Amino acid sequence: MFRTLSKITSIDYLTSQLIPVQINLIRCSASARQTPNCKSPATHNVTPAIEALAVPAHILNEPEAIQSQKQKVSVEYLPWMPSPYTNAGGPLSQYKKLSKFRLTSLVVITTMGGYALAPAAFDLTTFVLCSVGTGLVSAAANSVNQYHEVPFDSQMSRTKNRVLVTGQITPLKAVGFAVVSATTGLSLLYFGVNGLTAALGAGNLFLYTSIYTPMKRMSIANTWVGSIVGAIPPLMGWAGCAGSLDMGAMILAGILYAWQFPHFNALSWNLRPDYSRAGYRMMAVTNPGLCRRTALRYSFVIGGLSLLAPVADVTNYWFALETLPLNAYFCYLAYKFHYKSDSGSSRKLFRFSLIHLPALMLLFLANKKHWYFNDAVDEENVKNDKTFISALPTSPPRGLEKVLPVAVTEGSR
Numbered sequence: 321m322f323r324t325l326s327k328i329t330s331i332d333y334l335t336s337q338l339i340p341v342q343i344n345l346i347r348c349s350a351s352a353r354q355t356p357n358c359k360s361p362a363t364h365n366v367t368p369a370i371e372a373l374a375v376p377a378h379i380l381n382e383p384e385a386i387q388s389q390k391q392k393v394s395v396e397y398l399p400w401m402p403s404p405y406t407n408a409g410g411p412l413s414q415y416k417k418l419s420k421f422r423l424t425s426l427v428v429i430t431t432m433g434g435y436a437l438a439p440a441a442f443d444l445t446t447f448v449l450c451s452v453g454t455g456l457v458s459a460a461a462n463s464v465n466q467y468h469e470v471p472f473d474s475q476m477s478r479t480k481n482r483v484l485v486t487g488q489i490t491p492l493k494a495v496g497f498a499v500v501s502a503t504t505g506l507s508l509l510y511f512g513v514n515g516l517t518a519a520l521g522a523g524n525l526f527l528y529t530s531i532y533t534p535m536k537r538m539s540i541a542n543t544w545v546g547s548i549v550g551a552i553p554p555l556m557g558w559a560g561c562a563g564s565l566d567m568g569a570m571i572l573a574g575i576l577y578a579w580q581f582p583h584f585n586a587l588s589w590n591l592r593p594d595y596s597r598a599g600y601r602m603m604a605v606t607n608p609g610l611c612r613r614t615a616l617r618y619s620f621v622i623g624g625l626s627l628l629a630p631v632a633d634v635t636n637y638w639f640a641l642e643t644l645p646l647n648a649y650f651c652y653l654a655y656k657f658h659y660k661s662d663s664g665s666s667r668k669l670f671r672f673s674l675i676h677l678p679a680l681m682l683l684f685l686a687n688k689k690h691w692y693f694n695d696a697v698d699e700e701n702v703k704n705d706k707t708f709i710s711a712l713p714t715s716p717p718r719g720l721e722k723v724l725p726v727a728v729t730e731g732s733r
Contacts, residue, residue, distance in 0.1 A: 414483050414488050414489050415489070415497060417482065417483045417488075418459075418462070418463050418466060418483050418484070418489055418494060418497060419458070419459030419462050419463060419497075419501070420459075420462040420466075423458070423462065424455055424458040424459050424462065425455075427454060427455070427458045427550075427553045428451050428454055428455045428458070428553075429678070429681075430550075430553045430554045430557070430576060430677075430681070431450060431451055431454040431553045431554060431556050431557040431560075432447070432451055432557060433554055433557065433572075433681045433684070433685065434553065434554030434555060434556065434557025434558040434560075434561075434569070434572060435447055435450055435451075435557035435558065435560055435561045436557075436561075436685055436688075437554075437557075437558065437568065437572060437634075437684055437685060437688055438557070438558045438559075438560075438561035438562040438568075438569070439562060439566075439568065439689075439690050440561045440562040440563070442561070443561075445512070446512065446513050446560055446561070447560075447561070449508050449509070449512035449513055449560075450509065450512075450513045450517060450556065450557060450560035450561075451557075452505075452508060453504075453505045453506070453507075453508035453509040453512065453513065453517075453518075453521065454505070454509070454521060454553055454556055454557070455505070456501045456502070456504050456505030456508070457501070457502060457505040457506060457509070457521045457522075457524070457525050458553075459497075459498075459501045459505075460497075460498040460499075460501035460502035460505065460525060461498075461502075461524070461525050461528040461529055463494050463495075463497050463498040463501065464495075464498045464529040464533075465528065465529060465533050466482055466483075466484050466494065467484060467491055467494050467495060467498070468529075468533055468534075469533065470484050470485055470491075472537075472598040472599065472600070473485050473598075475594075475597050475598045476591075476594040476595070476597065476598050477594055478591060478594055479594075502525060505521065506518055506521055506522055506525075509521050509556075509560075513559075513560045514559065514560065514563055516559040516563065516564070516565075517556050517559045517560045520552055520555055520556045520559060521556055523552070524549055524552040524553070524556075527545065527548065527549055527552075528546075528549045531545055532545045532546050532549055536600050536601065536602075537599050537600055537601060538601060539601055540601050540602065540603050540606055540607060540610075542601070542602075543580075543581070543584060543585075543602070543603060543614075546580065546584070547577045547578075547580035547581065547584075548577065550576055550577065550579075550580045551573040551574070551576040551577035551580075552573070553576075554569070554572045554573055554576055555569055555572075555573050558572065567632045567634070568629075568632060568633075568634035571625055571628060571629050571632055571634055572634075572684070574621075574625050575622055575625050575626070575680065576677075578618040578619075578621040578622045578625065579618075579622060579673065579676070579677055580618075581614050581615055581617075581618035581619075582615040582616075582618060582619045582650070582653075582654050582657075582669055582673055583670065583673040583674075583677075585603060585604065585611045585612070585614060585615040586615060586657060586666045586667070586669035586670035586673065587666075587670050588602050588603070588604040588605075588611070589604050589611065589657075589661070589663070589666040590663050590666055590667065591604070592604050592605050608661070612657060612658040612661055613658065615654050615657055615658065615669070616651075616654045616655055616657070616658045619647075619650050619651045619653075619654035620651055622647055622650065622680075623643075623644075623647035623648070623650075623651060626639070626640060626643040626644075626647055626680070627640045629684070633689055634688075634689060635684060635687040635688060635689055636687050636689055638687050639683060639684065639687035642683050642687065643680060643683055646676060646679055646680065646683070647680075649672070650672065650673070650676050653665070653668055653669040653672055654669060656668070656669070657669045
């Protein structure tokens with residue numbers, strides 16, 4: 321028979337040591353009689369836990385008698401054991417969950433979009449290596465994130481069945497998976513793509529695991545940092561194709577950055593009890609008004625950046641016209657969320673955000689200003705050790721060109 325701890329007001333152990341302990345289950349055994357319904361649980365999530373609480377049954381039934389007696393509490397520290405989880409699945413399924421496969425897939429898609437939109441020739445090899453490398457770095461970041469947040473994930477309904485919380489994967493295996501994924505992914509980006517793409521990937525990995533993850537419990541500024549994390553993958557794709565970043569890359573990254581706010585703020589609105597229970601400082605918990613205003617403001621920012629893309633010569637002007645109804649409806653849903661702020665309006669905004677981003681990326685791609693496939697080359701430079709041979713375009717020779725040899729220029733020694 322389970323009793324609440326509030327009925328016991330004078331206990332030597334609890335009054336002498338101010339140790340914050342979250343109690344999952346309490347097994348009560350009375351001195352006069354044993355209560356058959358109080359059985360020790362096979363597994364539990366929180367440690368340390370109180371194993372036995374020896375209090376006479378008549379005192380539990382009569383709270384006024386507690387003032388005259390001090391009872392001893394016997395405490396036994398049990399080893400931590402994960403919560404039971406029947407639908408564990410195979411190793412492949414477990415590591416997919418550890419890497420947050422759906423989130424990683426979204427990161428890879430935005431990277432592919434950045435590669436396809438870059439003003440350079442499409443190369444299948446670098447495209448594949450850039451996509452796979454970014455996916456591995458994202459999987460490593462998600463693994464480290466879950467490793468650090470096990471105590472907090474166990475308190476949230478949305479995350480209590482994650483593989484580390486339920487013990488499907490050990491912490492050592494999770495860290496090993498993260499190290500192998502990060503090393504392989506960054507190596508593919510550096511040796512198979514270019515140094516700029518690898519630097520962006522390494523910076524994003526550090527930003528997500530070492531700044532954003534701990535900041536979630538410290539300040540609401542974590543949402544702005546997390547939005548930077550979401551805006552870097554399209555820059556990686558752009559750099560992987562073009563080898564550099566320009567105004568078009570900044571516009572694309574700005575759209576991804578602004579999209580994070582209506583998307584995540586709408587998602588977090590219905591998860592406020594979970595975030596509050598786990599101690600996360602999200603806008604929806606600590607400042608609901610700012611949460612609604614930020615979602616509305618950045619939905620208008622997306623519309624403004626979409627109109628700026630043709631001006632910056634990234635897309636044609638049809639892009640501004642075609643995205644106008646899409647962005648207008650997105651702003652309308654953000655306004656409804658700001659005005660009503662209920663579960664219905666937040667769900668509509670969140671669900672449409674999942675459609676809005678892919679549609680916007682497809683329109684971006686369909687209205688790309690310049691396509692580079694097999695551009696005519698007027699001059700071909702062939703490097704042979706320290707000698708550069710410049711082959712002039714084929715055209716009928718005129719005058720002295722009939723007798724002059726091909727120009728050979730020695731490189732600087």
